[in-house]
Amino acid sequence: MNNFLTNDSALQKVLIPQNRLQERVSELGQEISQAFEAKDLVIVAILKGSFVFAADLLRAMKIQCSIDFMGISSYAGQPGSGVVRITKDLDQGIAGRSVLLVEDIIDTGLTANYLLHNLWQRKPASIDICALLDKSARRLIDLPIRYRGFEIPDVFVVGYGMDYQQRYRHLPHISVLRLNGSPDVTPDSIVSDPAGSTSES
Numbered sequence: 001m002n003n004f005l006t007n008d009s010a011l012q013k014v015l016i017p018q019n020r021l022q023e024r025v026s027e028l029g030q031e032i033s034q035a036f037e038a039k040d041l042v043i044v045a046i047l048k049g050s051f052v053f054a055a056d057l058l059r060a061m062k063i064q065c066s067i068d069f070m071g072i073s074s075y076a077g078q079p080g081s082g083v084v085r086i087t088k089d090l091d092q093g094i095a096g097r098s099v100l101l102v103e104d105i106i107d108t109g110l111t112a113n114y115l116l117h118n119l120w121q122r123k124p125a126s127i128d129i130c131a132l133l134d135k136s137a138r139r140l141i142d143l144p145i146r147y148r149g150f151e152i153p154d155v156f157v158v159g160y161g162m163d164y165q166q167r168y169r170h171l172p173h174i175s176v177l178r179l180n181g182s183p184d185v186t187p188d189s190i191v192s193d194p195a196g197s198t199s200e201s
């Protein structure tokens with residue numbers, strides 16, 4: 001995996017290696033399958049960042065479910081405001097159904113909060129949030145995240161579907177991107193996950 005790093009000095013370190021991602025996604029798939037066994041479950045994956053996670057999560061599911069996608073982007077000039085533009089809406093109705101909102105990363109929480117409000121207007125039976133990464137140190141809005149892959153420190157990450165200016169989505173692991181002025185990540189700011197294990201590069 002190191003060849004990804006040596007080729008690009010902007011990639012500071014691997015925060016979550018590929019095998020740890022696969023293990024955790026598989027655990028989440030089991031957990032979600034048990035909880036929604038008798039339900040009409042629709043996974044709503046938010047594009048673009050969650051497409052790799054959603055594809056792996058779907059394949060870790062042990063129950064019938066459907067998947068749909070919503071595309072969003074920040075309004076120009078207002079990134080981080082939580083005001084998003086829907087670039088692609090759902091193809092299916094969700095009224096009366098159990099919705100699992102699948103996000104790549106929850107940072108301030110403003111985007112997920114906007115999406116929750118938008119989806120509740122369509123009268124689903126329930127909405128639960130599943131986020132691969134939780135950057136809770138930056139949270140501005142308290143959100144009920146039912147399924148969380150990993151808690152991560154306040155660093156900018158790329159890979160496994162997540163980008164910086166549309167780059168790095170292809171990386172099979174999650175890496176820290178060195179942005180101007182960002183501090184180095186030290187070994188004690190390694191990610192943690194609810195199962196209690198830690199992962200190192």
Ligand code: IMP
Nearest residue numbers: 049105106107108109110111156157162
């Ligand atoms: P929030 O509205 O602040 O919670 O931002 C959520 C969205 O910001 C995510 O769905 C990502 O698209 C993007 N984002 C936040 N932090 C990162 C990061 O570290 N890497 C890549 N995208 C990020």
